[in-house]
Amino acid sequence: MKKERILLNIGAILGFIILLFIFNKTFDSYQMKILNLCGIYIVLGLSMNLINGFTGLFSLGHAGFMAVGAYTAGLLTMSPAMKEMNFFMKPIIPFLAKVEWPFLPALLMAGVVTAFVGFLIGSPVLKLKDDYLAIATLGFSEIIRVVFVNIQSVTNGALGLKGLPTHTNIWWSWGTAMITIVFMVFLMKSSYGRAFKAIREDEIAAEAMGISLFKHKVMSFTMGAFFAGVGGALLGNLLGTIDPNMFRFVLTFNILLIVVLGGIGSITGTTISAVIVTVAMEVLRVLDETINLGFVQIKGIPGMRMVIFSLLLMIVILFYQQGLLGTNEFSWDWFSKIKGFKKTPKKEVKQ
Amino acid sequence: MTFQVFLQHLTNGMSLGSLYALIAIGYTMVYGILRLINFAHGDIFMIATYVAFYAVVLLGMQLWWIAFPIAIIFTYLFGRLVEKAAYRPLRNSPRISVLISAIGVSFLIENLAIVVFGGRPKAFPIPPMFNKVFNISGVSIVSINFFIPVITVALLIGLVYFINKTKTGMAMRAVSKDYEASRLMAIDVDKIISLTFGIGSVLAAVGGIMWGLKFPKLEPLMGLMPGLKCFIAAVVGGIGDIRGAVLGGFILGLGEIMLVALLPELTGYRDAFAFVLLIVILLIKPTGLMGQKLSEKV
Numbered sequence: 046m047k048k049e050r051i052l053l054n055i056g057a058i059l060g061f062i063i064l065l066f067i068f069n070k071t072f073d074s075y076q077m078k079i080l081n082l083c084g085i086y087i088v089l090g091l092s093m094n095l096i097n098g099f100t101g102l103f104s105l106g107h108a109g110f111m112a113v114g115a116y117t118a119g120l121l122t123m124s125p126a127m128k129e130m131n132f133f134m135k136p137i138i139p140f141l142a143k144v145e146w147p148f149l150p151a152l153l154m155a156g157v158v159t160a161f162v163g164f165l166i167g168s169p170v171l172k173l174k175d176d177y178l179a180i181a182t183l184g185f186s187e188i189i190r191v192v193f194v195n196i197q198s199v200t201n202g203a204l205g206l207k208g209l210p211t212h213t214n215i216w217w218s219w220g221t222a223m224i225t226i227v228f229m230v231f232l233m234k235s236s237y238g239r240a241f242k243a244i245r246e247d248e249i250a251a252e253a254m255g256i257s258l259f260k261h262k263v264m265s266f267t268m269g270a271f272f273a274g275v276g277g278a279l280l281g282n283l284l285g286t287i288d289p290n291m292f293r294f295v296l297t298f299n300i301l302l303i304v305v306l307g308g309i310g311s312i313t314g315t316t317i318s319a320v321i322v323t324v325a326m327e328v329l330r331v332l333d334e335t336i337n338l339g340f341v342q343i344k345g346i347p348g349m350r351m352v353i354f355s356l357l358l359m360i361v362i363l364f365y366q367q368g369l370l371g372t373n374e375f376s377w378d379w380f381s382k383i384k385g386f387k388k389t390p391k392k393e394v395k396q
Numbered sequence: 397m398t399f400q401v402f403l404q405h406l407t408n409g410m411s412l413g414s415l416y417a418l419i420a421i422g423y424t425m426v427y428g429i430l431r432l433i434n435f436a437h438g439d440i441f442m443i444a445t446y447v448a449f450y451a452v453v454l455l456g457m458q459l460w461w462i463a464f465p466i467a468i469i470f471t472y473l474f475g476r477l478v479e480k481a482a483y484r485p486l487r488n489s490p491r492i493s494v495l496i497s498a499i500g501v502s503f504l505i506e507n508l509a510i511v512v513f514g515g516r517p518k519a520f521p522i523p524p525m526f527n528k529v530f531n532i533s534g535v536s537i538v539s540i541n542f543f544i545p546v547i548t549v550a551l552l553i554g555l556v557y558f559i560n561k562t563k564t565g566m567a568m569r570a571v572s573k574d575y576e577a578s579r580l581m582a583i584d585v586d587k588i589i590s591l592t593f594g595i596g597s598v599l600a601a602v603g604g605i606m607w608g609l610k611f612p613k614l615e616p617l618m619g620l621m622p623g624l625k626c627f628i629a630a631v632v633g634g635i636g637d638i639r640g641a642v643l644g645g646f647i648l649g650l651g652e653i654m655l656v657a658l659l660p661e662l663t664g665y666r667d668a669f670a671f672v673l674l675i676v677i678l679l680i681k682p683t684g685l686m687g688q689k690l691s692e693k694v
Contacts, residue, residue, distance in 0.1 A: 185671070305496055363497065
């Protein structure tokens with residue numbers, strides 16, 4: 046039984062890798078970019094779901110974390126010559142001028158730096174609850190952006206960084222996504238994951254059971270920040286250009302949309318909805334542009350796309366609060382249910 | 397810095413502070429009654445400014461005294477509509493859902509505004525009476541900077557009277573204290589909540605129009621920053637308390653102006669000032685300067 050599952054899991058992952066290989070060969074560069082974005086948004090969605098969905102801390106600081114990650118990785122991977130070209134307004138601080146790291150250590154470093162920032166922010170802010178926490182994290186994310194605009198000798202200010210090496214390819218983005226998924230699955234099965242969920246359900250009860258609220262909250266927040274930083278780094282090195290204005294609240298909103306749509310507190314749900322939302326974001330671009338059918342022109346309305354996404358979020362939260370999957374997770378039992386034969390029904394604890 | 401320059405900054409700070417205070421009251425009233433940040437408050441403010449703009453364009457500059465009340469009435473109805481559509485269906489839902497709904501409706505209004513009004517900034521028409529410059533012993537005051545604190549104080553007195561002396565005001569206070577008990581006392585809770593949103597929106601509308609007169613540039617996203625800052629003002633003063641919102645508004649307005657005036661090298665950090673203030677206050681005195689401690693029910 047157990048062995049069977051592991052084999053199935055490994056088989057599914059191998060199958061997926063083969064699928065990626067086929068995509069890599071057949072897709073054009075535009076489609077590849079969307080596919081990459083899907084992987085990155087899975088990482089980002091999961092990291093937000095860890096904080097907001099599993100631990101129940103309503104944090105809106107993701108854009109700031111991503112900015113830290115993207116800038117760290119960007120500055121570490123850019124070639125010294127490129128940096129000199131970028132920093133024509135004010136020279137870069139000498140400490141960063143000469144470094145040029147390979148992508149993997151830069152990516153990890155981005156995560157570590159962001160996790161550290163998350164830790165620094167989290168330890169004071171996580172005493173707060175609900176709306177206060179939301180506003181305080183949102184505030185920190187804005188502060189990060191304002192600081193990045195102002196420290197020209199490190200971030201090049203409002204001009205941003207151009208010519209980042211575009212290291213991110215399908216293996217990096219989806220590889221990270223898969224590692225994140227596996228990590229999250231194991232984390233949620235561990236005692237820490239259970240503690241997170243206990244905090245989400247009832248803080249007072251959790252504390253009475255001997256769970257250190259503060260320790261676990263900071264832990265969840267820091268881990269979430271780590272993955273947000275890695276996601277930001279992947280995004281920066283995919284697009285090749287970053288500037289502080291990229292990391293506005295809209296970005297956090299997109300990730301929130303993914304989490305809500307997939308079901309707050311579901312790894313599977315977030316993964317599926319990350320792909321759906323990312324693809325839909327691109328497909329619905331049509332709405333913003335004018336369509337020419339030869340005999341008739343349908344005027345595109347700029348901004349229509351975001352109207353549809355905000356409507357979608359409203360509809361989901363008003364009428365269908367559990368989202369795509371609620372707090373359910375994928376399991377191979379789904380298939381056995383469809384086929385009609387019942388294997389020992391595993392009692393799931395209702396969350 | 398000479399004394400005159402200081403006075404100049406002080407008048408600017410006072411008028412900005414009054415604007416913040418006016419909008420912060422809307423947040424504080426809604427929070428007092430629903431325990432919810434109305435994320436859409438800043439966007440209601442934006443809608444008011446746009447409606448005032450279109451009303452003035454349609455009616456002509458001379459009829460601004462008709463155009464502005466039209467905008468205020470429209471905003472009142474709009475505020476109640478937002479409450480009915482986005483908050484009422486979720487009255488018994490977990491808080492996180494309500495918060496997400498609040499963010500969602502705020503985004504919806506912003507993006508609809510981009511579609512309907514267009515993303516390009518518009519110039520707000522200023523009737524000449526608000527644009528005169530007085531010179532009082534070396535301190536030049538634009539008349540709008542004089543009107544803003546006066547109107548704010550007038551509205552504030554009216555509001556405090558309304559809440560403390562009228563029957564509806566009493567009902568509002570009752571609802572903010574205890575939901576169920578007020579319902580048992582035959583208070584129509586939904587109606588009172590809706591009315592609270594309406595009044596908050598009216599204050600936001602007045603604030604929005606005056607904001608337009610002071611900073612005459614309209615954009616669909618113009619409500620975002622003032623909205624966040626006024627929420628911060630409400631928290632700093634102690635959310636749920638109208639005096640606190642006013643105090644917070646003035647602290648924030650004066651603080652921002654003085655920061656730029658006294659430390660010009662920190663000008664770039666002006667927008668961060670509010671957030672730093674928020675975090676400091678939340679850590680030192682989470683209930684705000686005037687707030688009372690709420691005990692947590694188990």
